[in-house]
Amino acid sequence: xxxxxxxxxxxxxxxxxxxxxxxxxxxxxxxxxxxxxxxxxxxxxxxxxxxxxxxxxxxxxxxxxxxxxxxxxxxxxxxxxxxxxxxxxxxxxxxxxxxxxxxxxxxxxxxxxxxx
Amino acid sequence: xxxxxxxxxxxxxxxxxxxxxxxxxxxxxxxxxxxxxxxxxxxxxxxxxxxxxxxxxxxxxxxxxxxxxxxxxxxxxxxxxxxxxxxxxxxxxxxxxxxxxxxxxxxxxxxxxxxx
Numbered sequence: 606x607x608x609x610x611x612x613x614x615x616x617x618x619x620x621x622x623x624x625x626x627x628x629x630x631x632x633x634x635x636x637x638x639x640x641x642x643x644x645x646x647x648x649x650x651x652x653x654x655x656x657x658x659x660x661x662x663x664x665x666x667x668x669x670x671x672x673x674x675x676x677x678x679x680x681x682x683x684x685x686x687x688x689x690x691x692x693x694x695x696x697x698x699x700x701x702x703x704x705x706x707x708x709x710x711x712x713x714x715x716x717x718x719x720x721x
Numbered sequence: 722x723x724x725x726x727x728x729x730x731x732x733x734x735x736x737x738x739x740x741x742x743x744x745x746x747x748x749x750x751x752x753x754x755x756x757x758x759x760x761x762x763x764x765x766x767x768x769x770x771x772x773x774x775x776x777x778x779x780x781x782x783x784x785x786x787x788x789x790x791x792x793x794x795x796x797x798x799x800x801x802x803x804x805x806x807x808x809x810x811x812x813x814x815x816x817x818x819x820x821x822x823x824x825x826x827x828x829x830x831x832x833x834x835x836x837x
Contacts, residue, residue: 609763638825647725647811647828648764655823693763695826707752707815707826708779711763 611694611712618684619720626692626715627678634696637670637677638709642691651692652679684719691716723747727812727829734802734836742797742810742832750816753795754779754826755787757808764811770795802836809833 611628618624628637636655640648652663654670654677661668667680677696681688695709727744734740746753751772756764756779766779770789784806786798799806812829 611763614761640828645831647813647830650818650825650827653823653825695764707754707813708766708769709826711756711765713761713763 609694609696609710609712611715613715614713615716615718617718617720620685622684624681624684624688624717625678626694627676628694628696628712629676630696630710631675632698633674634698634710635674636697637668638695638697639666639668639677639679640693640695642693642714644690648693681717684717686719686721689717689719725812725814725827725829727810727832729832730830732832732834734799734834736803736836738802739798739800740802740834741799742812742834743794744796744812744829745794746812746814746827747793748814748816748818748827749792750814750827751792752815753789754813754815755785755795755797756811756813756828757781758811758831759808767797767810799834802834804836807834807836 609630638653639651642648652668657674658672659670665682691714693714694712725746754769755767758764765781768787770776773792776787788796810832813826815826818825
């Protein structure tokens with residue numbers, strides 16, 4: 606199946622630092638989604654991107670849909686302790702038809718630890 | 722509005738036992754999905770149901786069966802549990818969420834299954 610390479614695998618940062626993580630694919634996607642998962646919970650959507658080149662912000666979070674449609678990045682500015690969790694990127698293939706909308710390919714996740 | 726609800730939250734089985742994970746969504750979404758999450762592997766699709774009355778295999782369907790009981794409910798069954806099925810299972814549904822109306826994948830809180 607399609608592969609999504611998410612990096613870094615883990616990050617240990619000090620409170621107040623900025624964070625950047627990215628996902629790359631060998632295939633083109635027409636949608637990129639970024640999720641955050643906290644311990645014992647399901648992934649929660651942070652940002653959704655639907656157009657190549659799109660740059661979207663949600664508070665301290667900013668994500669971009671790469672112009673080649675094969676990559677996306679997520680930035681977190683001025684990190685705080687509650688940013689701790691696992692961040693996943695997910696892509697929807699361009700060949701997705703009416704029955705494939707939710708068949709997302711997920712990255713392996715980035716584990717973020719924030720030290721106060 | 723509860724979103725996606727799945728039960729049980731925790732379950733311990735012996736090898737060879739069977740069990741069913743239940744999932745229900747109240748967002749009137751057509752498509753529903755079962756994913757499993759293993760360390761370092763991200764989320765992998767087990768089965769999905771594009772609409773009521775249809776089900777299809779995902780990336781890792783072996784050892785599982787599903788039933789789309791109605792538009793709201795989608796269950797996952799392990800007929801003869803194996804230690805390799807120890808994992809965290811997430812149900813999800815795809816459809817419009819929030820005022821923006823964008824289509825996204827919404828997850829339940831997860832079911833942690835241990836097979837001894």
